[in-house]
Amino acid sequence: SQQGEEDPQALSIQEGENATMNCSYKTSINNLQWYRQNSGRGLVHLILIRSNEREKHSGRLRVTLDTSKKSSSLLITASRAADTASYFCATGTSGTYKYIFGTGTRLKVLA
Amino acid sequence: EAGVVQSPRYKIIEKKQPVAFWCNPISGHNTLYWYRQNLGQGPELLIRYENEEAVDDSQLPKDRFSAERLKGVDSTLKIQPAELGDSAVYLCASSLEDDRRNTEAFFGQGTRLTVV
Numbered sequence: 001s002q003q004g005e006e007d008p009q010a011l012s013i014q015e016g017e018n019a020t021m022n023c024s025y026k027t028s029i030n031n032l033q034w035y036r037q038n039s040g041r042g043l044v045h046l047i048l049i050r051s052n053e054r055e056k057h058s059g060r061l062r063v064t065l066d067t068s069k070k071s072s073s074l075l076i077t078a079s080r081a082a083d084t085a086s087y088f089c090a091t092g093t094s095g096t097y098k099y100i101f102g103t104g105t106r107l108k109v110l111a
Numbered sequence: 112e113a114g115v116v117q118s119p120r121y122k123i124i125e126k127k128q129p130v131a132f133w134c135n136p137i138s139g140h141n142t143l144y145w146y147r148q149n150l151g152q153g154p155e156l157l158i159r160y161e162n163e164e165a166v167d168d169s170q171l172p173k174d175r176f177s178a179e180r181l182k183g184v185d186s187t188l189k190i191q192p193a194e195l196g197d198s199a200v201y202l203c204a205s206s207l208e209d210d211r212r213n214t215e216a217f218f219g220q221g222t223r224l225t226v227v
Contacts, residue, residue: 043218101153
C-alpha cells in the first residue's frame with residue numbers, strides 16, 4: 001500500500017520556470033524524504049526533512065513540511081531540462097524505520 | 112564510496128521459472144530494504160532487514176517470495192515460481208539507522224524483471 005500522494009501527477013513547464021509539487025500523507029511521521037527518478041534508473045535521494053523542521057533548502061530545492069496538514073511541498077527553482085524526471089516523496093513512519101512512497105509526480109521541463 | 116549495488120540489471124524469464132536478485136548495500140549500513148516498483152507507480156516495500164533480522168515482511172508474498180540477508184550484509188530476493196504479474200523493477204536500498212531515526216535511504220539501480 002502507498003501512503004503518500006503527490007500532486008500533480010504530471011507537470012510540464014518551460015526551462016527557467018519554477019516547479020512545485022506537493023505530497024500528502026496519512027499517518028504520523030518521523031521524517032519525509034524526496035527522491036528523483038530518471039526514466040529506467042534508480043532513485044536519487046534529494047533531501048530529508050525531519051518532523052520538527054518546517055523548511056529546508058538544498059541548492060535549487062526548497063522543501064516545506066506542515067505536519068498539521070500532513071503535507072509537504074518540493075519547489076525546484078529555475079528549472080532545467082535535466083530536471084525532467086519523476087519525483088517521489090517517502091515518509092518515515094513514526095515508531096518504525098519503514099519508508100512509504102507516494103505515487104510520484106512526473107515533471108517535464110521543456111528547453 | 113560505492114553505492115548500493117544490485118545485480119542483474121535486467122532479467123527475462125518464462126513464467127513458473129525461479130529468479131533471484133542480489134543486493135550489496137553501502138558498507139556499514141545496518142538496514143536493508145527490498146522494494147518493488149510497478150510501471151508508473153511508486154516503490155512498495157516488500158521486506159526490511161535490521162542487520163540479519165527481517166523486521167518487517169508484512170508485504171512479502173510468502174507463498175512464492177523469499178529473502179535472506181546472511182551475516183547482515185548482502186541480501187538475495189528470490190521468486191519461485193515467477194508469475195506474469197511479478198514483472199516490475201525490484202529495488203534494494205540501505206540506510207544507517209540510529210536512535211534519531213532520521214536517516215537517508217540510498218537506492219540501487221534496480222533489477223528490471225520481465226516474466227513472459
